[in-house]
Amino acid sequence: MTKRLSINSNLVVLAVLLVVAGLASPYFWTIENIVNLIRVTSLIGVIAVGMNVVIISGGIDLSVGSVVALVGTLAASLATTGYPLGVVLVPIAAALAAGVVNGSLVALLGFQPFVATLVTMTVFRGSGLVYSAGQPIYADYPAFIGFLARGTFGGIPAPAVLFLAIVLVTWYVMRFRAIGRMIYMVGANEKAAYYGGVLVWRVKLFTYVYCAALASIAGLILTARMGSGEPGQAGVLYELDAIAAVVIGGTALQGGRGSVWGALVGALVIGVVSNLFNLLGVAPEWQNVSKGAVILAAVIMAGAGRPFIGAIFARRASNG
Secondary structure: OHHHHHHHHHHHHHHHHHHHHHHHOOOOOOHHHHHHHHHHHHHHHHHHHHHHHHHHOOOOOOOHHHHHHHHHHHHHHHHOOOOHHHHHHHHHHHHHHHHHHHHHHHHHOOOOHHHHHHHHHHHHHHHHHHHOOOOOEEOOOOHHHHHHHHOEEOOEEHHHHHHHHHHHHHHHHHHHOHHHHHHHHHHHOHHHHHHOOOOHHHHHHHHHHHHHHHHHHHHHHHHHHHOEEOOOOOOOOHHHHHHHHHHHOOOOOOOOOOOHHHHHHHHHHHHHHHHHHHHOOOOHHHHHHHHHHHHHHHHHHHHHHHHHHHHHHHHHHHOO
């Protein structure tokens, strides 16, 4: 019941935003703008799906934006060497290694997720800056990387198709595979999961590696779209947008509850808000302030009613 109410309320929030956006700007519903909106939203959405998995397990990953920047820097650098496979394989391997580092700090060494990933957020971005000497790297990418960023499937942007595929795979894993059920168990009650035979450290390690893997895909899409690797600027505040999308989607920050479909809707809410502000010409210094206010309102609309509704049902049950 609670999950259904959450998804329905999220859809109401999204529908209201779409109506408001259409009324506020005559350009919102143009084909060109919708395609651009889908492309941008898919990028944050891919990261949000990975973040959703980590948060359901009871963790958090503040390093995803830095992983995006590091992946883009490595991809741009390798694109200049003429080895097409290296443009993909090496950055993804680096992202997986970053996920292993995050997971090991949290699951094996016992660091708090916030502290561990706050540290690695700085280290990963700093590594990209050191590798590139603090300068952007411009490159011509292989055709398949360019298609990933700018191509279409039957008129649908390739990033959107990839995003939907990732959502479906993640939904299947979380719903029907043992690892998905264990992620929910660890997030809901880590100690109970441990005494129930779950290898908690392995579950946590998986969530951070999975999140880093999805961040690497977003990093490849972003660097191909920009035509360069930007170690200092790429992915800045992406972790906050991803967390906001997850929270708007109804996932509990304390873990144990959440849905990949909620994260998808949350990413759409973030995308619509950002797109509308750009169309209205809101100054960059005011965009974050305005976006924060809209996100807060969306979270209140999507989530504040659930405890109240639950209390009503509980009261009715107690009254017979």
